[in-house]
Amino acid sequence: MFISRFYRQGAHTIKSLIKAPAFIPKTSHIPVVHNRHLPALRHESFCSGAAKQDSEEGNQENQKINVTFVDKDGEETHIKVPVGMSMLEAAHENDIELEGACEGSLACSTCHVIVMDMAQYNKLPDPTDEENDMLDLAFGLTETSRLGCQIIAEPELDGLHLAIPSATRNFAVDGFKPKPH
């Protein structure tokens, strides 16, 4: 359940400390936004511990899932995202204003999104220590916050709702409030 996830994260942090790499993988020379396959690769290299089970690998290539972005003004945009693509990339391909200062290299936290449904949040692989380090600095962090560049479209995430937090407006007042755990 949700609470246990957070405990697990803590353990995760401690465990990986001893072998912490001096460097997180460098991706600076990769024009992330233009290559749909790279984010998936990167994602896997970060989540080496939690290997994905790709049973339907073959037809995943052409599969698309439905994702809804809710922008700062509460306006919804429905898009189709190919499996394997990051939410940052998907947002940019669809002219959705999601910042991505470091272009998906896990060094900025500007691609912060809030997963609007706890059940969907729980379907995502746990954030890595590196993602948690950046989430620490995300503006308006909630219990279901993630970095858009680290959420990769998977068939089971169909129907994902992501809110883009606003700096100048208090989100909670405007209707959406992450459910307490």
Add this chain to the structure above:
Amino acid sequence: MVNFGKIKLISRSFTTLSSAPLRICVVGSGPAGFYTAEKILKAHEGVEVDIIDRLPTPFGLVRSGVAPDHPETKIVTNQFSRVAQNDRCSFFGNVYLGSSISLPELREMYNAVVLAYGSESDRSLGIPGEELAGVHAAREFVWWYNGHPDCRNLSPDLKNTDTAVILGQGNVALDIARILLRPTEELAKTDIASHALAALEESSIRKVYLVGRRGPVQAACTAKELREVLGIKNLAVHIQQADLVTKPADEIEMKNNRIRRRVYELLSKAVPPGHTPVLGQRELHFVFFRKPDKFLESDDRSGHLGGVRLEKTVLKGDDELVNQVAVGTGVYEDISCGLALKSIGYKSVAIDDLPFDNYKGIVPNVGGRVVTDSLQDHMQIETGLYVCGWLKRGPTGIIATNLYCAEETLACISDDINKGLLTSNSPKPGREGLLQLLDSRNTKVVSLDAWKKIDTEEIRLGHIKNKPREKLTTWEDLLKVASE
């Protein structure tokens, strides 16, 4: 409601398009300046934005602050470059507000001015011995290794000592510790200034102390930077186990603050139990509950630093609403060292004719509107003058913080445009007037194209050395390449 906002925006754009453009000047091309410019250009179609910077190079601390081994962090310059390419945007480098042009002159030329010139001096410790050779401000040291032309000749002495003491435990302190301790073969592949790389290759520094006046729960750094410094190859980390004991007030702090909790977790696991350091390893010592008391002169080298005297502290204040503060205990201890770096925070610089809060070291403002006199009752708004970034909030926050800061400042500007306080009805000379005036003063303006020449040359030189970039680090070289 949402749509209403959008319609208003569009109609505004049409009205402004028909008349002369509204001209806005942004001072400073760091994250605050660029994010503000980007947001103004996006929100207001009829507005022209000129960005000036005192350096021939743009990007502020992204170029001269962010550590050379953090190339991912610098990717944001791609976004800033796209802003600078916008038809309605110009970049003018080598233009120094306060000397090339005064603030009243600039305000005369533009409908509005946004100040985003950052924090280019240092908070002072105010303890004896700061003038000794071997004591430097972190800002200068960082500018030196990042090739800022103002610190090209700092030449910190890394050869006559095996110990460096860094005062402060913020992210800047950790950056400096990492640069001093990382294997230079790794640094050689970064865009570190070549003079700094050469000095670090010959450095005799083996031991670095990071000194905090409070405890591990209050360490000002973030987990990402901490994880990185702890992960340096062949490094022995030292922390006094006794310092890791927490009090109820610490527990409350951690409960309320995810960053503090995760930083403490990392620190408390940094030295595995029973760990014995290997001989010859470089050492990183986290020293907690010690505040700097004085810099000590060396016995054998007069005028040079020989050590730092620290006073032991205890924390006071266990109310959950009040920060725990460090209070001296009258117990002192010395650390011998030949290099000390004061990393206790930056400070903004006042310029003539600008309201300035000397105590906070910022321009007094309400949400980004500059106000005269911070006395709450007599506050007067300076119409058409705005502020953003470190100059507005003080010297804390990451690059992304300036994004939200710029959003707030933009909201003020948009509001003033809507209210008719900022209009192009009284046309301003804008960039033409600015360039004319600077020309009459023989100021060599570095345009965006001229910066691109510097950029291209740096990348070319870097390529030869297998570095992403070899920075030009003197004013002469920068201006020479710019004018080629």
